[in-house]
Each structure stands twice: as structure tokens, then as C-alpha cells.
Amino acid sequence: MITKEEVLKIAKLAKLSVNNDEIDMLIEDMSKIIEYADAINTVTEDEDNEVEFYNINNSANAFNEDIVIDSYDRDEILKNREGGEKGYFVIRKRHRG
Amino acid sequence: MSKIKYIQKLLKAKEVSCVELTKNYLNNIEKQNKALNAYVNVTGGEAIKTAKKVDEKIAAGEELMPLEGIPMSLKDNISTKDIETTCCSKMLKGYYPIYDATVWEILKNQNSVLLGKTNMDEFAMGSSCETSIFGTTLNPHNTDYVAGGSSGGAAASVAGNMAAFGLGSDTGGSIRQPASFCGIVGFKPTYGTVSRYGVVAYASSLDQVGPITDSVEDAAIVYDCLSLYDPKDSTSIGSKTGTCDKLHNSIKGLKIGIADEYFEGINEDIISSIEEAIKVYQDAGAEIVNFEIPKLKAFLPVYFIIACAEASSNLGRFDGIRYGYKTDSYNDVNDMICKNRSEGFGKEVQKRILLGTYALSSGYYDAYYKKAQNLRYSIIQDFKNIFKSCDVIITPSVPVTAFKKGEALTDPIATYMMDICTVPANIAGLPAISVPCGFDKNKMPIGMQIIGNSFEDYKVFNAAYQYEKQTKKSDEISPYPEVKI
Numbered sequence: 001m002i003t004k005e006e007v008l009k010i011a012k013l014a015k016l017s018v019n020n021d022e023i024d025m026l027i028e029d030m031s032k033i034i035e036y037a038d039a040i041n042t043v044t045e046d047e048d049n050e051v052e053f054y055n056i057n058n059s060a061n062a063f064n065e066d067i068v069i070d071s072y073d074r075d076e077i078l079k080n081r082e083g084g085e086k087g088y089f090v091i092r093k094r095h096r097g
Numbered sequence: 098m099s100k101i102k103y104i105q106k107l108l109k110a111k112e113v114s115c116v117e118l119t120k121n122y123l124n125n126i127e128k129q130n131k132a133l134n135a136y137v138n139v140t141g142g143e144a145i146k147t148a149k150k151v152d153e154k155i156a157a158g159e160e161l162m163p164l165e166g167i168p169m170s171l172k173d174n175i176s177t178k179d180i181e182t183t184c185c186s187k188m189l190k191g192y193y194p195i196y197d198a199t200v201w202e203i204l205k206n207q208n209s210v211l212l213g214k215t216n217m218d219e220f221a222m223g224s225s226c227e228t229s230i231f232g233t234t235l236n237p238h239n240t241d242y243v244a245g246g247s248s249g250g251a252a253a254s255v256a257g258n259m260a261a262f263g264l265g266s267d268t269g270g271s272i273r274q275p276a277s278f279c280g281i282v283g284f285k286p287t288y289g290t291v292s293r294y295g296v297v298a299y300a301s302s303l304d305q306v307g308p309i310t311d312s313v314e315d316a317a318i319v320y321d322c323l324s325l326y327d328p329k330d331s332t333s334i335g336s337k338t339g340t341c342d343k344l345h346n347s348i349k350g351l352k353i354g355i356a357d358e359y360f361e362g363i364n365e366d367i368i369s370s371i372e373e374a375i376k377v378y379q380d381a382g383a384e385i386v387n388f389e390i391p392k393l394k395a396f397l398p399v400y401f402i403i404a405c406a407e408a409s410s411n412l413g414r415f416d417g418i419r420y421g422y423k424t425d426s427y428n429d430v431n432d433m434i435c436k437n438r439s440e441g442f443g444k445e446v447q448k449r450i451l452l453g454t455y456a457l458s459s460g461y462y463d464a465y466y467k468k469a470q471n472l473r474y475s476i477i478q479d480f481k482n483i484f485k486s487c488d489v490i491i492t493p494s495v496p497v498t499a500f501k502k503g504e505a506l507t508d509p510i511a512t513y514m515m516d517i518c519t520v521p522a523n524i525a526g527l528p529a530i531s532v533p534c535g536f537d538k539n540k541m542p543i544g545m546q547i548i549g550n551s552f553e554d555y556k557v558f559n560a561a562y563q564y565e566k567q568t569k570k571s572d573e574i575s576p577y578p579e580v581k582i
Binding site: 010032041062 | 191192193195196288289302328331332333334392394395397398399401402409413416418419420421424425426427428429430431433434435436438439442444447448450451452454455456458464465467468469470471472473474475477509510513525526551
């Protein structure tokens with residue numbers, strides 16, 4: 001069973017705020033799922049077989065050649081945010097809507 | 098049997114123009130999308146423009162590329178430059194990508210006619226499109242039932258004759274499950290054969306893009322066009338071989354693996370349909386190989402832990418600063434980010450981010466994430482061994498047929514259990530297809546899943562095509578899509 005304190009700590013790490021009216025439901029749901037996930041700890045493997053997984057196709061890291069190429073246009077990128085100016089995203093320190 | 102080939106034949110013979118064809122599809126969308134809710138954004142103007150280009154090429158006597166002029170749909174997590182891409186989340190409402198996903202770039206270069214973006218569970222997290230901010234997609238076979246998910250819109254667009262093919266994405270069954278529910282074909286390729294660049298990530302090591310189509314041959318045609326190496330995706334490999342040219346290979350002597358574990362707790366109508374399908378294979382000369390897969394019950398938790406952990410990391414980018422949902426009032430920057438995320442993401446998405454963060458956090462990492470990754474390695478080895486004695490594996494696609502709207506959201510574990518047959522292919526990166534194989538007592542479609550070894554996508558297509566050839570009527574194609582409901 002996950003505790004209220006644990007849920008709040010995890011939420012802080014995940015940058016999510018959890019309302020008081022939803023926390024009980026969330027604790028119940030998460031506890032059920034974690035209990036279910038515990039099934040993996042019932043599967044025992046020979047220690048020799050315990051190999052950490054890296055990637056599916058055993059492929060090596062793919063690196064691009066270090067060549068300068070055109071990137072996206074700054075103004076294009078700023079289009080998705082109103083108030084973008086002089087090549088920057090504008091964030092007010094605090095805001096009252 | 099192939100709708101894509103048939104449409105191109107008509108276009109080349111000038112029996113129908115691409116503009117007429119596109120208008121027919123757009124009319125059909127107009128008539129039935131309100132009831133089915135397959136599309137969340139219809140791009141009719143652009144579609145007609147592309148269709149005109151195709152007609153000009155035909156008039157000039159130019160050759161057509163394999164998917165040229167074919168009206169199709171894209172799931173709304175596939176980035177489309179200057180076309181809103183929302184992942185059906187409040188978080189991305191009003192987001193216009195500045196680049197195309199590679200899969201869309203390939204289709205665009207072929208002048209495929211994009212009819213619109215299709216509905217999905219929010220950030221692909223769900224099995225029924227019920228977590229979409231646009232509401233549930235309903236099943237063209239019976240609108241009391243859901244179309245499935247998360248690529249439910251893509252499946253309904255094809256099954257409802259509102260697109261000749263659709264692209265979906267599959268992290269734990271999100272192409273195969275809705276294809277099964279809607280009585281059509283859905284294919285999840287070998288991991289790494291189709292580029293993920295520009296596809297909004299849910300769980301990067303499990304996600305693959307694939308086709309949803311009317312027939313196996315159509316799926317093979319689309320897959321052959323998409324399975325190219327892409328330098329923009331660091332996990333891209335591309336396909337080592339084509340699949341269309343191997344569809345007609347004989348399946349005499351094909352070894353089909355069957356494991357009892359896959360049939361435990363499965364609806365009886367589904368079991369008898371699959372048994373009949375296996376007889377079709379035996380009659381065609383295939384051999385049945387029985388094998389055991391004792392760890393199957395642990396597959397779902399392994400999948401769920403890895404998927405949530407990767408989601409918690411991938412969805413960390415959505416802070417509402419550069420794009421996406423922005424809150425009205427906040428006290429400081431940290432408060433702003435928390436509010437953007439909490440108000441922008443839906444409940445299911447937040448729950449999965451929290452579970453993933455939990456599995457990755459100090460004190461729980463070894464027991465959950467590391468253990469799941471170790472088990473993943475041993476599952477991959479198990480499949481490698483299984484494929485030493487068989488060519489493909491046959492299982493049900495889903496333990497149930499389509500359920501009624503609202504039935505899925507009550508019990509989270511029961512909902513996740515629906516993915517039991519589909520997740521193994523994602524965990525091990527294997528190719529898998531869902532093909533229709535009958536109907537249940539409520540006349541809702543049943544799907545059979547064929548899984549192959551990595552990079553043997555062609556064997557999966559070959560086995561599926563040979564089954565379809567024996568069982569599907571060949572006179573079901575119309576370039577003038579009829580309204581289904």
C-alpha cells in the first residue's frame with residue numbers, strides 16, 4: 001500500500017500537483033497497480049541469467065557526423081507561444097489571470 | 098483484394114479522378130464522423146490540393162508511386178507540419194509542429210492524400226479512446242461499442258470507409274487491439290524498422306508506427322514504403338527485406354507455434370474462431386508446434402513498469418513554456434510548470450507518470466525498473482529459443498471482443514489485462530499482425546494475432562495473407578466508399 005506522503009513526494013518529483021479531493025482515489029488505484037506489478041518479483045531467475053537489458057536489437061549508439069547543418073528557424077519555433085519576442089520565450093515571474 | 102492496388106488501377110484507367118475519389122471519402126466523413134468520432138481534425142482543403150496534383154500527374158502520363166493518390170488518415174500523435182497535432186490532450190491543444198514525422202514525410206513525398214488526424218487515447222494511454230479530450234471513438238460495426246484504442250480513430254476511419262488506410266502507433270497493442278475490435282488488419286512492425294522520428298513518444302523502447310488496413314496486402318504495401326532507415330531516429334535500422342513479394346509463398350511446412358498460456362481466460366467464441374483458423378492452416382500444409390511460455394503472466398507487469406517509467410521521462414518535456422497548455426495564474430516558475438502539467442494532462446496520463454516516477458525513484462528502482470528490465474532480457478531470450486522451432490506464433494489478438502462504451506474505465510487492472518496477448522511483441526520488439534477471423538455471438542469482430550521473429554515481418558505477412566486468401570470474400574472493394582452506419 002502506497003502512503004499519502006509517498007504519493008505527494010512522487011508528485012513533487014514529477015512536477016504534478018495532486019488535489020486533496022482526488023488523493024484517496026489515486027492512492028487506491030496506485031496501490032492496486034503496484035500490488036499487481038509486484039508479480040514480477042515472484043519470477044525467479046538464475047543469478048547467472050540476470051543480464052541487464054540495454055536495447056532490443058543489440059544495436060550500438062548511432063552518432064551523426066559532426067557537421068553543421070541548418071536548424072529550425074527561431075521565429076518558427078516561437079510561433080507556438082504567444083508573446084515570444086526577440087528570439088526568446090517570455091515567462092513572467094508570477095501571473096494573475 | 099487490395100484496396101490500394103484497386104484504387105490505383107481505377108485512377109490509372111481514369112475511371113475515377115483522384116479529386117472525385119477524395120471528395121467521396123470526404124463526403125463519407127461528413128456523413129458519419131459525427132456518430133463515430135474517428136477524426137478529430139479533417140484536412141479537406143489540403144486533401145483536394147494533393148488530389149489535384151495526382152490528377153495532373155495521371156493526365157501527363159506519369160507513373161504513380163505505390164501510395165500515390167490513396168486517401169488516408171494519421172493518428173494524432175504523428176507530427177504534421179502546420180497541422181495541429183494534439184495527442185488528443187488538452188496539453189497540446191493548439192500545437193502546430195514545425196516539422197513532419199518521417200513516416201508522414203514519406204507519404205507526403207508519395208502524394209498520399211491526407212484526409213485528417215484521427216482520435217486516440219490521450220498520449221496513447223488507453224484501450225478505448227475514452228481518455229481522449231475529444232471523446233470516445235465508436236465502432237463502425239455497432240455504435241454501442243467502442244472502436245478500441247489507443248489507435249481507435251485510425252481503426253474506425255478504415256473500418257467505417259473513411260480512409261483507404263490509416264497509420265497508428267503501437268506501444269502495447271494500440272494498433273492490433275482496435276484493428277481486432279473493428280474487424281480489420283493492424284500491423285506492428287519489428288522494432289526499429291519504421292522511424293519513430295516526429296511521433297510523440299509514449300515509451301520509446303516499445304513504440305512502433307504501423308498500418309491499419311482493410312487487407313493484409315494493403316498493410317504489406319504500406320509497410321514496405323515506410324520501413325526505411327532514418328538517420329533522424331537513433332534506433333532506426335529499416336527493413337532488411339520487402340514483404341509484398343513474399344505474400345504468395347506457399348505455407349506448406351510452415352511451423353506455427355501455439356502456447357496454451359495464451360488461451361487462458363479467453364472468451365470462448367474467440368477460442369473456437371482461432372481453432373478454426375488453425376485448421377485452415379493445417380489444411381494448407383502448415384505444421385503445429387506446441388510450446389510453453391510459463392512467464393506470460395509476468396509480461397504485463399514488466400510491460401507496465403517499463404512503459405510508465407519511460408512515459409514519466411518522455412512526458413517530462415511538457416512544461417507549457419515553449420508550446421502547449423498554459424495556466425492562467427501562478428506564483429513562481431515552479432508553480433507555473435506544476436499547474437501547466439496538472440491542468441494540461443488528463444487523469445490517466447498523470448497516474449501513469451506518477452507510477453513511472455515511483456518505479457524509477459530511489460528505493461524502488463531495483464525492485465521494479467531494474468527487475469523489469471532484467472526480465473525483459475530473459476523474455477527476449479525465451480522468444481529467440483521459441484523461434485528456433487517455429488516460424489510464427491498464433492494467439493488471439495485480444496482476450497475479449499469490443500466492449501460497450503464506459504465499461505473499461507471502472508477497474509484499472511482489468512483494463513490493463515486486455516493487453517496480455519499483445520504486449521509480448523512490444524517487450525521483445527517482434528513483428529505482429531491482427532487479422533479478422535470471425536464474429537462473436539453479438540456479431541462483433543474477432544481478431545487473430547500472428548507474431549514473428551525479429552526482422553521476419555515477411556513471414557507474418559505471408560502467413561496472414563494465406564489465411565485471408567482462404568477466408569475473405571474478394572468482391573468487397575469499392576472506390577466509392579459506402580456509408581456503413
